[in-house]
Amino acid sequence: MSITVEALTKVYGTQKAVDGISFTASPGVLGFLGPNGAGKSTTMKILTGFIPQTSGTASVCGFDVVKQPLEVKRRIGYLPESNPLYTDMYVKESLGFVAGIHKIQDPAKRIADIIEQTGLGPEQQKKIGQLSKGYRQRVGLAQAMLHNPEVLILDEPTSGLDPNQLIGIRQLILDLGKTKTIVLSTHIMQEVEAVCSQVIIINKGRIVANDSLHQLRESYGGKSLEEVFISLTNN
Numbered sequence: 001m002s003i004t005v006e007a008l009t010k011v012y013g014t015q016k017a018v019d020g021i022s023f024t025a026s027p028g029v030l031g032f033l034g035p036n037g038a039g040k041s042t043t044m045k046i047l048t049g050f051i052p053q054t055s056g057t058a059s060v061c062g063f064d065v066v067k068q069p070l071e072v073k074r075r076i077g078y079l080p081e082s083n084p085l086y087t088d089m090y091v092k093e094s095l096g097f098v099a100g101i102h103k104i105q106d107p108a109k110r111i112a113d114i115i116e117q118t119g120l121g122p123e124q125q126k127k128i129g130q131l132s133k134g135y136r137q138r139v140g141l142a143q144a145m146l147h148n149p150e151v152l153i154l155d156e157p158t159s160g161l162d163p164n165q166l167i168g169i170r171q172l173i174l175d176l177g178k179t180k181t182i183v184l185s186t187h188i189m190q191e192v193e194a195v196c197s198q199v200i201i202i203n204k205g206r207i208v209a210n211d212s213l214h215q216l217r218e219s220y221g222g223k224s225l226e227e228v229f230i231s232l233t234n235n
């Protein structure tokens with residue numbers, strides 16, 4: 001399994017943001033859904049080693065996120081919801097910087113490949129601060145993918161993209177999911193239907209559904225994913 005999560009809990013002060021969740025993920029695209037404040041970003045931050053859990057365990061490619069953080073970071077790429085970027089850097093410069101952190105062999109070739117894959121070509125000479133939101137998302141995705149990780153954690157990667165850009169990024173996620181394990185958080189049900197093989201719905205820190213997209217809809221009498229989502233989380 002690429003990701004194994006067991007009884008994972010995160011408490012902030014007095015609030016339980018994640019409440020004893022367990023799941024596994026293998027190559028493919030896992031849709032990680034839930035209403036605002038359900039605990040999605042918190043879970044993603046624990047998986048990527050950004051914050052520690054309160055209890056329970058999580059491992060990536062067999063490595064524990066707390067005990068073996070460097071092994072995990074080698075195998076995981078993370079696009080956080082806020083997509084923090086160095087706005088004063090040029091696109092290529094920022095990718096060169098990330099390539100240096102990962103000690104990537106032949107960085108120029110890898111950066112050229114990633115620019116091509118993420119459709120950054122026409123904007124590659126600009127400073128990040130000059131880019132539109134959609135292109136900034138692409139830079140964030142390019143940075144997350146640069147070291148060719150086996151696992152990608154994408155927190156709302158398509159928010160703010162126009163319909164043309166959406167199609168391009170979704171296709172990229174679909175292609176990447178053929179070989180990599182992708183955890184994709186999104187509020188766009190159409191997107192889940194377009195790219196996800198497995199769906200987890202989380203509500204108030206607990207998993208309320210974990211199934212293949214097809215099976216989930218089947219168990220709810222062929223209802224749309226949106227209807228299933230609402231019936232499981234509107235309480």
Ligand SMILES: Nc1ncnc2c1ncn2[C@@H]1O[C@H](COP(=O)(O)OP(=O)(O)OP(=O)(O)O)[C@@H](O)[C@H]1O
Binds near residue numbers: 013016034038039042
């Ligand atoms: N650093 C923090 N300190 C205190 N509480 C926090 C912190 N980060 C998140 N929380 C709380 O934990 C809960 C889960 O938040 P989280 O960001 O994981 O939700 P989410 O499912 O990603 O939501 P959204 O869809 O709005 O991004 C929320 O109630 C949130 O207010």
